[in-house]
Amino acid sequence: MQTPKKIAVVGSGLVGSLLAIYLRKAGHEVEVFDRRPDVRKVKFSGRSINLAMSNRGWKSLRAVGIEEEIKKLALPLDKRALHVADKPLYFQKYGKEEEAIYSISRGVLNRKMIDLAEESGAEFRFEEKVWDINLSEAKLYTGESEKGEWKEYEFDLIFGTDGAFSRVRHKMQRQSRFNYSQHFIDVGYKELRIAANADGSHKLDKGSFHIWPRGEFMLIAMPNLDGSFTCTLFMPFEGEISFESIKTETQATAFFEEHFPDINLEIENLKRDFFKNPTSSMVTIKCFPWSYWEKVTLVGDSAHAVVPFYGQGMNAGFEDILVLYQKMEKYGDDWEQIFKEYQNDRKPNADAIAELSYRNFIEMSSKTADPDFLLRKKIEKNFADKHPDAWVPLYSRVTFSDKSYAEALAIGDYQRKIMDKVMQLPAIEERWDSKEVERTILDLLAKEVKTS
Amino acid sequence: MQTPKKIAVVGSGLVGSLLAIYLRKAGHEVEVFDRRPDVRKVKFSGRSINLAMSNRGWKSLRAVGIEEEIKKLALPLDKRALHVADKPLYFQKYGKEEEAIYSISRGVLNRKMIDLAEESGAEFRFEEKVWDINLSEAKLYTGESEKGEWKEYEFDLIFGTDGAFSRVRHKMQRQSRFNYSQHFIDVGYKELRIAANADGSHKLDKGSFHIWPRGEFMLIAMPNLDGSFTCTLFMPFEGEISFESIKTETQATAFFEEHFPDINLEIENLKRDFFKNPTSSMVTIKCFPWSYWEKVTLVGDSAHAVVPFYGQGMNAGFEDILVLYQKMEKYGDDWEQIFKEYQNDRKPNADAIAELSYRNFIEMSSKTADPDFLLRKKIEKNFADKHPDAWVPLYSRVTFSDKSYAEALAIGDYQRKIMDKVMQLPAIEERWDSKEVERTILDLLAKEVKTS
Numbered sequence: 073m074q075t076p077k078k079i080a081v082v083g084s085g086l087v088g089s090l091l092a093i094y095l096r097k098a099g100h101e102v103e104v105f106d107r108r109p110d111v112r113k114v115k116f117s118g119r120s121i122n123l124a125m126s127n128r129g130w131k132s133l134r135a136v137g138i139e140e141e142i143k144k145l146a147l148p149l150d151k152r153a154l155h156v157a158d159k160p161l162y163f164q165k166y167g168k169e170e171e172a173i174y175s176i177s178r179g180v181l182n183r184k185m186i187d188l189a190e191e192s193g194a195e196f197r198f199e200e201k202v203w204d205i206n207l208s209e210a211k212l213y214t215g216e217s218e219k220g221e222w223k224e225y226e227f228d229l230i231f232g233t234d235g236a237f238s239r240v241r242h243k244m245q246r247q248s249r250f251n252y253s254q255h256f257i258d259v260g261y262k263e264l265r266i267a268a269n270a271d272g273s274h275k276l277d278k279g280s281f282h283i284w285p286r287g288e289f290m291l292i293a294m295p296n297l298d299g300s301f302t303c304t305l306f307m308p309f310e311g312e313i314s315f316e317s318i319k320t321e322t323q324a325t326a327f328f329e330e331h332f333p334d335i336n337l338e339i340e341n342l343k344r345d346f347f348k349n350p351t352s353s354m355v356t357i358k359c360f361p362w363s364y365w366e367k368v369t370l371v372g373d374s375a376h377a378v379v380p381f382y383g384q385g386m387n388a389g390f391e392d393i394l395v396l397y398q399k400m401e402k403y404g405d406d407w408e409q410i411f412k413e414y415q416n417d418r419k420p421n422a423d424a425i426a427e428l429s430y431r432n433f434i435e436m437s438s439k440t441a442d443p444d445f446l447l448r449k450k451i452e453k454n455f456a457d458k459h460p461d462a463w464v465p466l467y468s469r470v471t472f473s474d475k476s477y478a479e480a481l482a483i484g485d486y487q488r489k490i491m492d493k494v495m496q497l498p499a500i501e502e503r504w505d506s507k508e509v510e511r512t513i514l515d516l517l518a519k520e521v522k523t524s
Numbered sequence: 525m526q527t528p529k530k531i532a533v534v535g536s537g538l539v540g541s542l543l544a545i546y547l548r549k550a551g552h553e554v555e556v557f558d559r560r561p562d563v564r565k566v567k568f569s570g571r572s573i574n575l576a577m578s579n580r581g582w583k584s585l586r587a588v589g590i591e592e593e594i595k596k597l598a599l600p601l602d603k604r605a606l607h608v609a610d611k612p613l614y615f616q617k618y619g620k621e622e623e624a625i626y627s628i629s630r631g632v633l634n635r636k637m638i639d640l641a642e643e644s645g646a647e648f649r650f651e652e653k654v655w656d657i658n659l660s661e662a663k664l665y666t667g668e669s670e671k672g673e674w675k676e677y678e679f680d681l682i683f684g685t686d687g688a689f690s691r692v693r694h695k696m697q698r699q700s701r702f703n704y705s706q707h708f709i710d711v712g713y714k715e716l717r718i719a720a721n722a723d724g725s726h727k728l729d730k731g732s733f734h735i736w737p738r739g740e741f742m743l744i745a746m747p748n749l750d751g752s753f754t755c756t757l758f759m760p761f762e763g764e765i766s767f768e769s770i771k772t773e774t775q776a777t778a779f780f781e782e783h784f785p786d787i788n789l790e791i792e793n794l795k796r797d798f799f800k801n802p803t804s805s806m807v808t809i810k811c812f813p814w815s816y817w818e819k820v821t822l823v824g825d826s827a828h829a830v831v832p833f834y835g836q837g838m839n840a841g842f843e844d845i846l847v848l849y850q851k852m853e854k855y856g857d858d859w860e861q862i863f864k865e866y867q868n869d870r871k872p873n874a875d876a877i878a879e880l881s882y883r884n885f886i887e888m889s890s891k892t893a894d895p896d897f898l899l900r901k902k903i904e905k906n907f908a909d910k911h912p913d914a915w916v917p918l919y920s921r922v923t924f925s926d927k928s929y930a931e932a933l934a935i936g937d938y939q940r941k942i943m944d945k946v947m948q949l950p951a952i953e954e955r956w957d958s959k960e961v962e963r964t965i966l967d968l969l970a971k972e973v974k975t976s
Contacts, residue, residue, distance in 0.1 A: 219671060245706075248805045249761075253705035254697075309701075353700045 083234030087372030238374030268299025535686030539824030576835035690826030718752025
């Protein structure tokens with residue numbers, strides 16, 4: 073049991089609202105600040121990638137008893153549907169039977185989470201912008217404008233859940249010996265939408281994560297409960313095929329017709345969204361330390377924003393909260409120790425998921441259209457089905473297990489080395505499911521275990 | 525010839541004052557802002573590493589006709605003096621005859637540079653702090669405090685020469701797609717001083733850069749014109765032997781006595797400075813882009829701060845200015861093109877000197893005490909003397925040439941691979957200056973050229 077504290081959570085997004093629920097559960101007084109209006113009272117902004125909730129996310133929701141309620145808002149996807157140019161539609165199972173990721177709208181989820189946090193007793197202060205933070209005294213300053221009058225709040229603890237461009241972290245960054253990096257990729261994204269059929273059914277298979285891999289660019293689509301799909305077009309900002317290069321209606325029509333013929337009935341809607349919705353950028357953010365003594369700590373994207381290509385951003389943030397809560401149970405009122413162990417546990421895992429997400433950006437856009445890559449995945453899947461204890465594929469370890477991201481990255485690296493060798497075997501295309509290939513993998517695994 | 529512009533330079537340090545001289549030479553109106561008082565009117569702060577001016581720095585000064593004047597303030601050092609524990613003093617020549625780096629006090633140099641910039645017609649506004657910048661309109665806002673009244677200035681162009689913690693860059697960092705990193709090393713530094721003899725002479729050889737390499741930590745000393753030495757103690761912030769671990773006079777005495785017996789007459793002074801002077805941190809800063817359209821650009825540390833272990837921070841900043849000036853001569857009034865080519869030319873070189881500086885931190889503190897490393901340097905030197913066209917040692921390429929840092933890094937890497945092989949030759953300790961070794965290096969070089 074902890075002594076009840078007066079706690080500020082800065083940011084009412086997914087991580088902020090779940091953290092509020094956890095802190096209320098632990099008996100603390102919780103105020104959540106957000107500079108934006110209440111997301112329950114505004115239209116969604118058209119710049120969101122649908123979320124893929126997977127094991128880590130569910131586990132964190134389960135621990136505060138809200139898993140089932142949230143699951144009602146989500147659709148399970150147990151496979152990828154690959155729309156490779158000039159090839160028939162190809163389905164690729166994500167994992168074993170029953171293993172699925174869950175498509176959920178960010179806006180729908182956020183609204184529900186805020187409801188649940190309020191029910192648990194957290195107080196929300198929307199449209200109240202935090203301009204400055206006194207880290208050593210856990211004070212917040214809010215106001216209409218940076219140069220105007222500010223209101224001072226004093227807390228025992230402050231949690232920064234204010235996302236990739238965190239104001240709380242920004243204040244910590246001005247300290248000496250604070251390591252920090254922000255790295256933008258040259259690819260942007262834009263939200264598009266495929267509407268439901270007239271009868272409310274889905275136009276594409278609703279149990280799949282749809283991908284149109286096109287090398288330099290890629291379209292994805294995830295189903296919503298109302299029969300629509302939220303699509304995201306990922307494409308370079310500049311260059312031959314890029315957001316910059318598509319300026320007119322005619323150019324947009326030509327682009328969608330050429331590259332996405334199997335959804336060409338949707339072109340008018342896609343085009344409308346293309347010119348209506350903003351083009352957003354993607355960033356990897358790393359920093360350390362995450363905490364300021366026993367007063368302030370960062371959770372979720374504010375500590376470790378990743379590019380969205382592994383579908384783990386929210387899941388990693390939710391897992392942060394679970395780990396933080398375990399430290400709270402372990403160390404009681406010793407918040408310095410809680411924050412220290414939390415950041416030391418999570419930092420290597422945050423770095424690992426950043427790396428994995430960045431690699432998946434390369435993999436999803438170019439390699440999912442590559443026959444060699446598909447064969448490689450088939451061999452892995454085949455072997456993993458026969459030897460589930462010896463081989464958990466990297467994607468499954470990240471998405472369906474709760475083993476650490478850092479371990480997943482390390483094991484993924486040696487699995488890749490083994491698969492590089494397997495792919496060199498003569499006539500691998502014909503004998504990919506032969507006994508010899510299985511034997512070779514087992515031998516290589518045994519050798520790897522010995523040397524590692 | 526360029527159309528005269530109204531230009532603000534933010535920061536009156538070494539790079540800011542040299543840039544002001546260059547811009548005046550090109551006919552522009554120049555105002556230099558600095559939040560600090562005029563360095564000519566204050567005592568030095570006791571947190572400076574003496575500077576080592578080398579070829580790139582001199583070349584940039586020469587181009588505006590002030591090389592000779594500055595040289596009067598500097599002392600040439602043509603070798604390292606290695607004070608290895610329990611070994612006789614060992615001298616290591618830096619390069620060929622006549623090649624030397626020049627020791628110069630940061631404060632002395634900065635005062636002189638501001639004098640020269642004022643003489644050239646630049647106007648200095650000291651104790652005027654820039655709080656905000658309007659990048660697209662090249663406006664500056666200064667004032668007593670962040671929340672107080674601000675004064676607005678409008679310029680045609682703004683140059684950010686305000687160092688590692690640049691306010692100008694800070695403003696650019698809030699833009700989307702601005703890549704940025706700051707990485708602190710776990711080692712701090714403290715300035716100490718060895719006074720002159722009573723007759724004004726130096727207590728150690730004044731033609732050497734003195735190093736006491738001690739593995740985890742290191743002391744260096746560089747001579748001043750007045751007979752004193754500016755010393756810098758580099759040591760971990762925390763740990764067994766660290767700034768944190770030396771808390772009392774007794775501990776400090778024991779530390780200096782044990783590790784620096786050959787300067788033990790200085791212990792009282794060293795100790796006094798140890799407790800009087802601050803412990804400072806060291807950071808590598810990288811960012812991109814450096815420019816905002818044709819309005820704003822960063823020069824020197826604000827664009828690329830490096831750790832001080834290659835003695836190239838100032839030299840790299842001065843070289844930035846020379847390159848920028850060459851682009852001004854090439855493109856006239858097309859400032860967008862000037863800034864674009866300047867940043868594209870300089871960025872890979874800034875990254876290369878950051879990497880080289882970081883590596884030298886490892887090399888100077890631990891490897892300069894290692895017999896294998898000293899032998900390796902001897903072999904390289906010997907070979908370079910015989911084949912000056914085939915082998916320019918990395919240190920010489922960085923320090924005494926004006927070939928790009930990026931090229932130096934790349935060539936240094938393949939030279940290291942060759943030397944790794946040479947050091948594997950049997951009985952290399954005995955036959956290091958033999959014909960066979962020379963032949964081996966020539967063969968390896970020929971092979972390297974073929975494959976690269």
